Amino acid sequence: MNTHDTRPGSTGGADTPGPLHGGPDEDYTPEQLAAMSLDELDRLGARYDGVEIMHVEPGPEPGSPLEKRAVRQIGTVFTLAGLCAFASVVIYAGSGWFLPTWQWSVSESGWSAIFTPLVGALFGAAMILVGVGLVLYTKKLLPHETAVQDKHDASAFDRATAGATLVRTAHNSGLARRKLITRSLAFMGGGLGLMLIMPLGGLIKNPNTGDPLGTTPWKQGVRLTRLDGSPIRPGDQEPGSLETVFPAVPGGNRAANAATMLIRLRPEQVAANRPRPGQGNLGYGDYVAYSKICTHAGCPVSLYEQETSRILCPCHQSQFDVTQGAKPVFGPASRPLPQLPITVDASGYFVARSDYLEAVGPTYWNRRRI
């Protein structure tokens, strides 16, 4: 067997394309095509694709001042793009080599402060100039043509023939009659579908096991500490001040729902204080402790305005009144901030008397109400 084996396979006979090969090659011989100009061929192909070139506005005449000017312009734009690109590379690679270092330190306002803006500006300028150059080229030098392409509606012939092939196969398969097969297929599909999504079960965790949403690291005897871990005594704070405190347990100052505001009320606030029913004795002297986690969307409520006794959540502007048991007085929050029962231990430091009496943070479906 050699590489010029022309045997057409086992059936014998000449190996030529069948009668369905056809197409435009039947209508135009290579000789005819070779005799046509580029423009003619272009239009012929376009027409074959249902496109008619209606109107061509040729570009500027070769050698005309208009053309020279456009060429100069576009050449300048592309050159500038190249310049910007090279400059960007030089600054990127050269910083710390023959240019000052690019690494920025807070105090510095020299080269390293303009490194990123410079690289970005030149990078961007190079890209923008390439884009501008391309658009200018199309607008100023290429011929402007208007072409019209036909839109074809759905073909009845295609629909009938394709439909026939499908329906015929459906008939031949006999699925409509062979009920056992369709039913077993449906059964199989259901089973396989479930099996394929089954591994997602690994994601599911029971949110009610151990009540993680309703409990915090606070419990009886846990000290109230600052972010740095130092404990707090009554008298450390001025009246009217607020301090964020955390439970003195490992990781307590990073726990998502433990942050608490320890507030020392001013005398007039103490006089006006109307705690929630049944929660009048949770504070200690003029100190009260409320959860810092907003009951609306869980942001830390952080802004305390002691003149109005209001605490504002910066996320959605819920406002809580400290002298009314941290009841929401404005905004989208619907529940008061839970209060932490506090007292002072033998060493004179603030400790929690228990965990919060209710779940802190945003409301959820089966949250216990008190």
Next chain:
Amino acid sequence: MARTATAPGAPTTKLGTTAAELDDRLVISGWLRRTMNKVYPDHWSFLLGEIALYSFIVLLLSGTYLTLFFDASMREVAYAGSYAPLRGVEMSAAYDSALRLSFDVRGGLFMRQLHHWAALLFVSSIVVHLLRIFFTGAFRRPRETNWTIGVVMLVLALLMGVTGYSLPDDLLSGTGLRIISAILLSIPVVGTWVHFAIFNGPYVGESIIGRFYIAHVLLIPAILLALIALHLIILVKQKHTQFPGPGRTEHNVVGNRLFPTFAAKATGLVFLVFGVSAALGGLVQINPIWLWGPYNPAQVSSASQPDWYIGFLDGSTRLFPAWDMNLPGNYTIPALFWPTVVIAGAMFTVLALYPVIERKLTGDTASHHLLQRPRDVPVRTALGAMALTFYTVLWISGGNDVIALKFDISLNAMTWVGRIGMIVLPPIAYVIAYRICLGLQQHDREVLEHGIETGVIRRLPNGEFIEVHQPLGPVDEHGHGELAYGGAPVPKKMNQIGGARRAIRGFFSPTENPAQVELEQRAEDRGLAAAEGDRELTSSGRPSEGGRPSDGGRPQEPRD
């Protein structure tokens, strides 16, 4: 070799033979010719979707770069990088690597900012593209499917944004994450289960950054890519819509062929989008995470705002009243559920189903390939204006604290302005938009009937002054135009119908010979220069005059 040299039309150049070799193997020239000959309508508003596509490409490129340095882990580390103020601070590995990417990787900050800017551009261009499709009726049959795919892609783009800006684990993104957690918890019945499935436990856990990461870099982009491909295949299959105009019908597309005009312009646009993102990424600081500090659930900055495209949800959350629904059996539907899950869900559902809704309401089930001018469909335009107003009120309310601060307004007042505004303003916008549409329609009809105001005042023999109108086409015996409105813009200035010569080209000095241009213009048979001899100006066209088409200003020059 000899055989190919003699065959007629056989390629003679090296490039030509290569192309022929390729075509011999792939039989690709037919497909290539069809592709190159495909006609694209030429209108700037058709580029909006392309901008979205190209910014997505920029996002893929820059995002891939960022993954080389980002560590999506919530392991606690002490920062030891080169940004002095945070050195020694405990933070998550994610934030640590985002800082190192910004300060210790050459050009890393540029790439991070480029990525963020491209993301903003991506969502913006999708939204503007959507508005264009909406107001011009491009979503009508047969394009409802592509509309729905587009809305799904918009939602995915928002998810891309949320999962993306949550990754650095700084104080701002952590605050956003906390709100996402609260929103998940607020879903009735299954909320806590969904939350525990996504966060792998209660907030915050150690899994969420890693899970958001894989969603952000693989899951959602893969779905988006598949949908983009589908969107484009359907677009190519159905061909573009076009605005009505000369020679444009429901059965053709008038414009430029893909090659070379459209391809060159599109390539130019790729570079422009990339360039603008890059310039912004270098010049305009965005999300300076080193200023926010590491996330701590007990800390927050004032004016914590999400990226612009989530602002409307932040706003609805701020405005919605504290309406918890306490159900029997100690069950609660939190107030937070309504402004986030329900409002957002309803907005996007209505948006996705709008083509079906409009089809039901108007009973218009025909195929449309010609676009509508917004004024010609006043109800839709007014509905759109209404929806936009609602959205804008929510969006502004998402920053109501900043507005209150900067303009020294009470924060509570801003909240009430938003609450009342979101109910009162949309209907007002509807009425105004509707009236504007009718007014514009009427003016089009008036110009078609009475002609363009020329600004030329004539005094009639009886002393009456009239303004001469230029009819746009043939007139009847009363001097009224006989052209019908065709859905295309009606020229309303003399310059638009060649009332003036075209400007001589040249920016600083003329690059053409004015006399030459004038000659060309005469030859082209349009404009005043050509029409000098047979210009026909009619009267104001007021019916009371009974029309004077014959003597309507023909011989008189305005200065007479």
